[in-house]
Amino acid sequence: MEIFEGFFHGLSSSSSSSSSSTSLSLNLRNSLGYGELQGDRDNGMLGLMAEMGVPGSLNAVKNNDLHENEGLGGTTAGTDERIGKTKKGDNRKTRKPRHAFQTRSQVDILDDGYRWRKYGQKAVKNNKFPRSYYRCTHQGCNVKKQVQRLTRDEGIVETTYEGLHSHPIQKTNDNFEHILSQMQIYTSSL
DNA sequence: CGGCTTTGACCCGCGC
DNA sequence: GCGCGGGTCAAAGCCG
Numbered sequence: 001m002e003i004f005e006g007f008f009h010g011l012s013s014s015s016s017s018s019s020s021s022t023s024l025s026l027n028l029r030n031s032l033g034y035g036e037l038q039g040d041r042d043n044g045m046l047g048l049m050a051e052m053g054v055p056g057s058l059n060a061v062k063n064n065d066l067h068e069n070e071g072l073g074g075t076t077a078g079t080d081e082r083i084g085k086t087k088k089g090d091n092r093k094t095r096k097p098r099h100a101f102q103t104r105s106q107v108d109i110l111d112d113g114y115r116w117r118k119y120g121q122k123a124v125k126n127n128k129f130p131r132s133y134y135r136c137t138h139q140g141c142n143v144k145k146q147v148q149r150l151t152r153d154e155g156i157v158e159t160t161y162e163g164l165h166s167h168p169i170q171k172t173n174d175n176f177e178h179i180l181s182q183m184q185i186y187t188s189s190l
Numbered sequence: 191c192g193g194c195t196t197t198g199a200c201c202c203g204c205g206c
Numbered sequence: 207g208c209g210c211g212g213g214t215c216a217a218a219g220c221c222g
Contacts, residue, residue: 118196119216133213137193
């Protein structure tokens, strides 16, 4: 997979600090947890990058911001009322896998083939760019993701996926290589 | 007109 | 207890 090797050249030239809103189509078919099992990190993108050996130049992107947060009581089934505060602390054991990776791209929204609905945006400490919260629009699929652009290198977008899709992707991934030629993927598992 | 984004409020955990 | 930081809700507006 020399494509990844290819990215690292000609990247720095394209950081034109313009966050154009053209949607970039990144289609990762069999990655990002499409499946029933949890924690199947061996396949898909993460495993792919793990075995191809991401070059060590990514120390510029310290993922000290990526701290695993298992509590994350976001397991709202959508039925509980805030006022009632049923606070389902019991099923905290069902922690969801969270996969974060960083892509060097000029666009904020990396379309990975799923349909996402934005449900929030917050300013993050130590970052001048806000973090966006998305949820998969597919029925019964409450996969969430966060997209955040780093202050240190505004050419890098950090995407954190939480949960596993229970439905197939709908788009094709034939232009995957074309996408890869436009961005640089870092990896991190948490 | 329906789906999505925007955006302020709300909630909650945690540290002081 | 209070403030802060982060995550979510939901009403209103936008847009194809």
